[in-house]
Amino acid sequence: MIQTLDVISINIWHIIISLLNLLILFLILKKLLFKPVKKMFAERQAKVDNIYDKANEANEQAQANKQAYEEKLSHSKEEATNILRNAREMAEQSSNEILQEAHNKADLAVKKANAEIASERKKAINEIKNEISEISIDIAEHVVGREIDEKDHTELINDFIENIGD
Structure with a gap:
């Protein structure tokens, strides 16, 4: 029966050796498995984080x-x-400028026409004065029976023209 007790008995040295074996196995597995697996998980996590x-x-x-x-x-x-908006403003401004230019040209044409009318009127009045003076000289020569000198002639004409204007 003593032998049976050996099998059932607790041997401290066996427990210590078993614990040392377990510790050595744990360190070997940690060195060989846990670190590479952690590294692989870390790399995958880094890739996933990078993708995100x-x-x-x-x-x-x-x-x-x-x-x-x-x-x-x-x-x-x-x-x-x-x-x-700028195109409309430019078109409006251009339109206004064209209208202003047209008004200016029309005003200039009216002024020019008025000046020509005044000039033609003066010319016509001078021609009429000359004709009237010639007629008056002829009439005066017939009436008076003599020839009138230039000074008398001018005075008669001016008097006649002033009387006609009234």
Whole structure:
């Protein structure tokens, strides 16, 4: 029966050796398995984080591009509105300038025509004065029976013309 007790008995040295074996096995497994597995998990986690970061950056870039596009679109609408407004203003200004130039030309033509009319009137009045003076000289020579000198002639004409104007 003593032998049976050996099998059932607790041997401290066996427990210590078993614990040392377990510790050595744990350290070997930790060295060979846990660190590479942790490293692999860390690399995968880094790749996943990198993918999420890139996706977030792409999303932010897309949002920024969308906002820039909308700003450009609104600026282009404003610019188109400004271009149309400027074109209308320029057309109106050009129209006003053309009308002003036409009015100026018309006024100039009227003034020129009035000046020509006044000149023609003076010319006609002078011609009529000359004819009247010739007729008056002829009449005066017949009436008076003598020839009138230049001074008398001028006085008679001026008197006659002043009386005609009244």
